[in-house]
Amino acid sequence: MNTHKKHGFWHRYFFSLDHKDIGFQYMLTIFVMVSIGGFFAYVFRMHLAYPEMEVPLFGLVTNKDYNMLITNHGLIMMMWLALGMLLAVAGNYLIPIMIGTDDMAFPKLNKLSYWFFLISVILMISSFFMKRGGFGGGWTMYPPLSVGDFGYNTAYTSFKDRFFTANTFVLLAITFEFIALLMGGINFFVTTLNKRAKGMTLTKMPMIVWMINIASVLFMFSVGPLIAGAFMLLLDINAGTGFYDVYRGGDPLLWEHLFWFFGHPEVYVILLPPLGIIAEIISTNSRKPLYGYKFILNLTLIAAILSMMVWAHHQFVSGIDPRAATIFSIFTIIISLPFAGIILAYIATLWNGDLKINLPMKWAIGAITLFTLIGGFTGLYLGASVFDIYAHDTSFVVAHFHYTLFPTVIFGSFAAFYYWFGKFSGRELNKFWGNVHFWLTFIFFNGFAFPLFLLGLAGQHRRIADYRQFEFLMQDPLPLYRQIATISAVILILSQFIFIFNFFWSLKRGKKVTSDNPWESNTLEWQTASPPPHGNFAVYPEVHHGPYEYNHPDREDDFLPQNKK
Amino acid sequence: MEYSMIHTKQKPPVSSSVLGVIMAIVVELMFFGGLISAFVLAQAGQVEWPPSDQPRLPFWFTFGNMLILLVSAYFMWMAIKNAKEGRKSYALFITLFLGILFFLIQGYEWMRILLFGMETSHSLFTSFFYTIIGLHGFHVFIGLMLLGYVFYKIKQLKEKDNISNYILTVGIFWFFVVALWPVLYYLIYWVR
Ligand code: HEM
Ligand SMILES: [Cu+2]
Numbered sequence: 001m002n003t004h005k006k007h008g009f010w011h012r013y014f015f016s017l018d019h020k021d022i023g024f025q026y027m028l029t030i031f032v033m034v035s036i037g038g039f040f041a042y043v044f045r046m047h048l049a050y051p052e053m054e055v056p057l058f059g060l061v062t063n064k065d066y067n068m069l070i071t072n073h074g075l076i077m078m079m080w081l082a083l084g085m086l087l088a089v090a091g092n093y094l095i096p097i098m099i100g101t102d103d104m105a106f107p108k109l110n111k112l113s114y115w116f117f118l119i120s121v122i123l124m125i126s127s128f129f130m131k132r133g134g135f136g137g138g139w140t141m142y143p144p145l146s147v148g149d150f151g152y153n154t155a156y157t158s159f160k161d162r163f164f165t166a167n168t169f170v171l172l173a174i175t176f177e178f179i180a181l182l183m184g185g186i187n188f189f190v191t192t193l194n195k196r197a198k199g200m201t202l203t204k205m206p207m208i209v210w211m212i213n214i215a216s217v218l219f220m221f222s223v224g225p226l227i228a229g230a231f232m233l234l235l236d237i238n239a240g241t242g243f244y245d246v247y248r249g250g251d252p253l254l255w256e257h258l259f260w261f262f263g264h265p266e267v268y269v270i271l272l273p274p275l276g277i278i279a280e281i282i283s284t285n286s287r288k289p290l291y292g293y294k295f296i297l298n299l300t301l302i303a304a305i306l307s308m309m310v311w312a313h314h315q316f317v318s319g320i321d322p323r324a325a326t327i328f329s330i331f332t333i334i335i336s337l338p339f340a341g342i343i344l345a346y347i348a349t350l351w352n353g354d355l356k357i358n359l360p361m362k363w364a365i366g367a368i369t370l371f372t373l374i375g376g377f378t379g380l381y382l383g384a385s386v387f388d389i390y391a392h393d394t395s396f397v398v399a400h401f402h403y404t405l406f407p408t409v410i411f412g413s414f415a416a417f418y419y420w421f422g423k424f425s426g427r428e429l430n431k432f433w434g435n436v437h438f439w440l441t442f443i444f445f446n447g448f449a450f451p452l453f454l455l456g457l458a459g460q461h462r463r464i465a466d467y468r469q470f471e472f473l474m475q476d477p478l479p480l481y482r483q484i485a486t487i488s489a490v491i492l493i494l495s496q497f498i499f500i501f502n503f504f505w506s507l508k509r510g511k512k513v514t515s516d517n518p519w520e521s522n523t524l525e526w527q528t529a530s531p532p533p534h535g536n537f538a539v540y541p542e543v544h545h546g547p548y549e550y551n552h553p554d555r556e557d558d559f560l561p562q563n564k565k
Numbered sequence: 566m567e568y569s570m571i572h573t574k575q576k577p578p579v580s581s582s583v584l585g586v587i588m589a590i591v592v593e594l595m596f597f598g599g600l601i602s603a604f605v606l607a608q609a610g611q612v613e614w615p616p617s618d619q620p621r622l623p624f625w626f627t628f629g630n631m632l633i634l635l636v637s638a639y640f641m642w643m644a645i646k647n648a649k650e651g652r653k654s655y656a657l658f659i660t661l662f663l664g665i666l667f668f669l670i671q672g673y674e675w676m677r678i679l680l681f682g683m684e685t686s687h688s689l690f691t692s693f694f695y696t697i698i699g700l701h702g703f704h705v706f707i708g709l710m711l712l713g714y715v716f717y718k719i720k721q722l723k724e725k726d727n728i729s730n731y732i733l734t735v736g737i738f739w740f741f742v743v744a745l746w747p748v749l750y751y752l753i754y755w756v757r
Binding site: 105106109182185186187189190193194195217220221222223224225226227228229231232235239240241242243248249250251254258261 | 577579580581584585588589591592593594595596597598599600602603606607610611684685686688689692693695696700
């Protein structure tokens with residue numbers, strides 16, 4: 001076994017090949033990105049509710065600033081927070097240890113993946129400081145807006161002028177990030193197939209391992225066309241090609257297809273890991289086996305395949321043939337069935353359980369509740385093209401995707417943090433502040449996102465910097481709704497500081513954990529020291545049971561670790 | 566290490582590096598799939614293809630070059646087979662040589678077309694031509710680097726299985742690069 005040596009700063013934060021260290025590097029980098037994304041949200045929300053105000057810490061928001069802020073908020077949250085946290089961080093921390101091995105199949109590739117991610121972050125941040133300002137073409141980057149201020153008129157600009165623009169840098173950043181995530185995903189997949197502990201058959205793997213792997217593979221299948229599209233857009237900006245230029249026979253709709261062919265599967269790439277996290281937490285904390293392990297798996301695979309056939313539901317008003325729209329509507333509505341099945345299985349898991357309502361459990365239940373009742377449900381309405389033609393590009397859509405993304409990405413990540421923090425740091429997060437954090441987040445998230453439904457139904461278009469130009473949108477009570485949303489959003493953002501302080505304080509000063517298996521869970525990560533040593537296990541485990549054997553009738557303890565005979 | 570399921574020393578049915586390269590090829594297929602479908606759709610929307618004011622692409626010349634690439638795949642296959650049986654052979658070297666030859670000839674052709682005055686910005690056709698062929702060229706380049714690396718690496722290795730695994734891994738990637746070319750050739754040079 002590897003000896004446990006103390007390493008210096010550079011090793012820990014830059015060169016280490018240990019999967020846990022790389023996970024930690026990803027995590028810190030993502031914290032930086034989220035802070036930027038959150039700050040942007042604060043600024044433009046303030047501007048929407050109080051358009052004449054000079055926003056504290058920013059100043060007056062011009063229309064151009066506004067575009068830049070919402071664009072980069074969306075990009076950072078979707079690409080760097082959601083994908084990064086749920087694939088890279090969760091995958092790096094959890095996969096090797098939960099399948100009972102020492103590290104990834106390719107540790108060096110893993111390291112390289114983080115470096116690419118770091119480059120992408122640097123490119124992204126430098127894009128804010130370009131001479132012509134940050135990128136403002138919307139997170140979906142539709143051309144010709146995303147081709148930049150110069151448009152397709154190349155006559156008076158030099159290559160240098162066009163290369164050193166935010167547009168170029170954002171596209172490069174995304175390309176680098178995707179390459180990073182692909183290297184990570186290949187690593188997860190190969191590690192899972194080839195490095196499982198003895199006895200860990202595929203159906204004895206914890207659900208989260210499955211979910212991250214399915215998400216990674218789905219990512220691999222869907223991201224190619226987007227990278228192709230982004231490359232073509234990059235050439236349109238820098239090499240004078242005209243792929244998306246109508247005047248030269250190109251077609252801007254092509255981008256929408258390539259983007260959403262990836263974009264819709266992406267939302268499932270984002271959704272699946274939190275579903276896995278929730279599965280771990282609710283099974284352990286209701287002291288019951290996960291209901292329908294194989295049923296959930298099959299439904300997930302079906303959903304993953306279907307998710308590649310629904311993309312055009314984002315394009316119902318982009319000039320799509322109504323016959324095609326109907327087909328995409330039908331598929332979109334069908335795809336909610338497997339998810340309904342998965343959620344039902346989760347409810348069945350909780351049903352009659354010996355529920356332990358601790359912090360991870362609160363986040364997990366909060367996540368499924370909000371996601372199902374509001375996020376998924378409104379998605380069904382949007383999926384029907386007849387409704388969507390009215391609701392498209394209004395705040396209703398913004399509310400829908402916040403109700404899907406926030407519960408999964410944010411609640412899901414927090415569930416994971418509160419669940420696994422003790423394991424990976426050896427210290428406990430403060431429970432009191434944890435509870436305060438949960439309730440503030442839960443209440444003010446709803447306070448922020450719910451009014452957007454009402455605003456959207458009243459006809460409030462999204463991506464408009466200043467609603468004062470529309471009289472009907474300034475009538476009571478719409479400005480009030482906007483203010484409720486903004487004030488809630490500000491409190492929501494401020495409450496996250498509680499978590500940040502709790503996190504870093506506990507990392508250094510928190511109470512040492514008293515048990516290696518505080519939740520009395522079965523999976524392998526709980527059967528080793530906290531924090532796990534380099535190499536994860538003192539003795540490599542041999543697996544005899546499935547991950548969810550709680551309350552086994554023939555046993556005295558109500559749990560049965562996977563590696564116990 | 567890379568070989569064994571940890572502590573059981575049991576060989577996984579497919580080695581990690583081969584699995585990894587297969588997954589990478591999945592991504593590549595989707596990537597080129599995106600490009601090709603964009604190309605096919607763009608082409609379908611035009612009245613005249615390729616536009617009549619464009620220089621004609623060197624049809625037979627490139628056809629000959631394609632044969633070189635296909636032959637290189639044959640030698641790649643030989644290399645894999647020989648390595649599996651533990652025999653030393655020049656097959657890998659010949660593959661590398663033919664690959665470089667293909668790459669150089671393709672580069673020469675590009676230079677000629679460029680000098681002819683066909684620019685990326687001329688039309689949708691030229692845009693697609695340079696993008697798709699260029700990206701394939703880039704993959705050939707990566708393939709050559711990998712071949713070169715493996716060629717150098719296996720000199721230091723003793724174990725037969727290990728050598729054969731390296732060659733198989735790079736071979737799969739090379740097959741992908743080779744197999745892609747006839748498809749692109751058909752779509753871009755042939756269809757008119
Ligand atoms: C039951 C499942 C779901 C259905 C039926 C559904 C349906 C839709 C539809 C039809 C739209 C397009 C609305 C428009 O632009 O007019 C949309 C937008 C969106 N959805 Fe969903 N959705 C579902 C789940 C999710 C999930 C799980 C996520 C993320 C985790 C998500 C994230 C988004 C995002 C980000 C957008 C907006 C994209 C944009 O235009 O900026 N959705 N959804
Ligand atoms: Cu969608």
